[in-house]
Every structure is written in C-alpha cells, then in structure tokens.
Amino acid sequence: MAAGCRDGPGQEKYRLVVVGGGGVGKSALTIQFIQSYFVTDYDPTIEDSYTKQCVIDERAARLDILDTAGQEEFGAMREQYMRTGEGFLLVFSVTDRGSFEEIYKFQRQILRVKDRDEFPMILVGNKADLDHQRQVTQEEGQQLARQLKVTYMEASAKIRLNVDQAFHELVRVIRYDNLSPDNQCPYING
Template sequence: MREQYMRTGEGFLLVFSVTDRGSFEEIYKFQRQILRVKDRDEFPMILIGNKADLDHQRQVTQEEGQQLARQLKVTYMEASAKIRMNVDQAFHELVRVIRKFQEQECPPSPEPTGKEKDKKGCHCVIF
C-alpha cells in the first residue's frame, strides 16, 4: 500500500519526530524507497522535524536535521503540529518545490506562431 502512495505522489514530506532518534534514522530509508519506486535520482521532498515545541525532550538537534537535508538535497524545516508552527508553511513549500520540479521537467513551450501548433506539452495538475 505504501508503494502505491509513493507511485502516485507528486511530492513528499519526510517527517520525523525530533524527540525520537529512531524516526530520524528511518528517513534515509524512506527517501531511498521513494526514489526507487519513482525510478528517479531526485524527486520533490521536504524534510520536516516535527515536535519542535518539545525542546526539553529533543533527541535530534536542528543541526543534525539540516545536515541530513543537505545530504538528501532537500529543504529542512522544523514544525510543531501541536502549536501549528510551520505546518501550513511546510505544505506551501512542498507545493513550490513540486512546481519548480515540474517546470524543470517540462519547461513551458513558446507560443506557436502562424499555423504551427505545438501538440506536445506537459500539463501539470496539483490536487
């Protein structure tokens, strides 16, 4: 079932809990699985360190999250679903990353001139 979601997804939030080192250590595996299922070397993803409001229980530092994001070549954000910190921003950033990726995959074609019609083209829809 997970791979079906991966096949149809346009982009992914890779979320781990900053209070759980085990969830952080699983991220690399999930990212690799997504790339394998998509048969790509890169794909729109953002790394999210959740539960950022629980600083006193933190097991993963912000620097570790940023370092992993650099390694995976993705954006890193910290969030807290409990206090709604960066939740909307994470989804907005993911949409930006998806759109940028899609534009690179299929840049807009120039306006057709005269009787020329460009029947090729990419159509991208984000739900």
C-alpha cells in the same frame, strides 16, 4: 496575498504524501493544516486522505493530501502511494532519534519507485515545541537535508509552528520541479 485558502476554478492540483515512522505526528500535522485542530489522542493511521483549496504565492491550488501509515506492517501499501504522489513530506520527530534515522529508508524507497535521482520532498522535524525531550538537533536535521538535497524545517502541530509553511513549501518544490527541462514533454514535429 502570499498564502491563504479559498475555492476557485482553474486551480492547480497536487498529490502530496506525508510519510514517516509511527508516532511522529504525521496525522497531527495534516489535521492541523486541514482543520486548524490539534489531535491529542494517538490513533495509528492506516491511510487517510484530505483535500484543501489554497492560494500559494497568488496561485490557486487544490492539495490532495495522503496521510500514511508509519507502522511497518503497512509497508506493502507504501509503494502504491509512492507511485501516485507528486511530492512528499518526510516527517520525523525531533524527540525520537529512531524516526530520524528511518528517513533514509523512506527517501530511498521513493526514489526507487519513481526511478529518479531526485524528487520533490521536504524534511520536517516535528514536535519542535518539546525542546526538553529533543534527541535530534536542528543542525542534524539541516545536515540530513543537505545530504538528501531537500529543504528542512522544524514544525509543531501542537502550537501550529511551520505547519502551513511545510505544505506550501512542498508545493513550491513541486512547481519548481515541473519547470525542469527533464520533466517537460518534448515537442514532436510531425
């Protein structure tokens, strides 16, 4: 079983944070992942948290997901959740070039708060079903991902395209990052 969801003891826990500009579909992606439901009404989020039990690559995991405010007036809250997050979904809308250009700001702020050159993140171009309204090409998304040294995927909360895959891939990136020698506690010979 590659991926599915169930409860179980001894599971790994991950704190995932969904970031991006206002109106890009962060809540729609999160709710589609958690509840398999597409939210049609736009109600700007201040901060919502969700939990989901999953099996990803045959390993049980509990995902604590923080869905954050995209509006700039809530920017002061950003550093707090950036401190506690273990992985970040950087979400923009393929129908909104401004949200795509904002991704740099989010990525730089995360790296500054974490005091790291790299950190577990993936780039998600949401609203991929709205091809006729597209302002950002798939190639541009891939190019930005290469610059940021992250994985890129396009998703659609509306038609449930790559929704589970985005969250699961972020967990894989965190697991890989946790294996890095730089992140291991050194053995202290006492």
